[in-house]
Amino acid sequence: xxxxxxxxxxxxxxxxxxxxxxxxxxxxxxxxxxxxxxxxxxxxxxxxxxxxxxxxxxxxxxxxxxxxxxxxxxxxxxxxxxxxxxxxxxxxxxxxxxxxxxxxxxxxxxxxxx
Amino acid sequence: xxxxxxxxxxxxxxxxxxxxxxxxxxxxxxxxxxxxxxxxxxxxxxxxxxxxxxxxxxxxxxxxxxxxxxxxxxxxxxxxxxxxxxxxxxxxxxxxxxxxxxxxxxxxxxx
Numbered sequence: 001x002x003x004x005x006x007x008x009x010x011x012x013x014x015x016x017x018x019x020x021x022x023x024x025x026x027x028x029x030x031x032x033x034x035x036x037x038x039x040x041x042x043x044x045x046x047x048x049x050x051x052x053x054x055x056x057x058x059x060x061x062x063x064x065x066x067x068x069x070x071x072x073x074x075x076x077x078x079x080x081x082x083x084x085x086x087x088x089x090x091x092x093x094x095x096x097x098x099x100x101x102x103x104x105x106x107x108x109x110x111x112x113x114x
Numbered sequence: 115x116x117x118x119x120x121x122x123x124x125x126x127x128x129x130x131x132x133x134x135x136x137x138x139x140x141x142x143x144x145x146x147x148x149x150x151x152x153x154x155x156x157x158x159x160x161x162x163x164x165x166x167x168x169x170x171x172x173x174x175x176x177x178x179x180x181x182x183x184x185x186x187x188x189x190x191x192x193x194x195x196x197x198x199x200x201x202x203x204x205x206x207x208x209x210x211x212x213x214x215x216x217x218x219x220x221x222x223x224x225x
Contacts, residue, residue, distance in 0.1 A: 033213075035215075040122065040217070040218075041217050041218070042118075042120075042201050042215035042216050042217045042218045043158060043201075043215045044215070045212050045213065045214065045215075048212065056212060059212075091157060091158075101146055101148050101160065101163050101205075101213075102148075102160045103158075103160070103213060105157035105158055105159070106157060107156070107157055108157060
């Protein structure tokens with residue numbers, strides 16, 4: 001399967017713990033995006049990378065959220081000191097640089113904070 | 115006010131019906147427009163781009179009205195398989211290449 005893959009698919013954690021999600025984009029895509037989606041809502045933009053550069057991070061929900069893409073390939077999204085309100089589906093997507101319309105999404109990582 | 119707004123529905127229609135969704139956006143610095151489809155418990159996928167002159171793809175027609183800042187999607191001859199959530203997506207000139215999603219409109223096509 002050469003699509004976007006995310007790991008883990010499901011994560012249950014206790015409030016206050018740190019969690020990290022990984023995203024492996026389609027190999028030839030140089031743009032990578034993180035979105036969050038809660039039930040009944042559309043995806044909410046968090047951040048994006050072009051290669052290893054993080055070009056937009058002002059939409060990260062708080063300073064507890066951080067993302068990296070150290071070698072311009074896979075990316076990680078970390079949430080520190082999780083809160084119950086962080087429970088959501090975290091979606092990763094990738095695209096070609098010149099194609100700003102079609103994002104290829106992974107199946108998401110569902111986070112439940114108890 | 116949200117940047118991209120949609121009626122959440124659900125729209126319940128019989129097979130063969132024609133159904134239309136509208137989407138409004140608040141930022142006039144808009145650049146590109148798209149409709150995505152999201153099946154239940156699945157990831158969103160691009161359905162079609164929306165061009166200024168309007169465009170059609172089989173049973174699906176998308177229209178853009180920049181003056182009124184809304185986008186529409188028309189589905190003709192609805193099929194059971196069209197049941198999904200339809201997400202309106204806009205990119206804004208002053209926000210790089212960030213795709214902003216609406217909340218989605220849920221469509222249920224019934225036999």
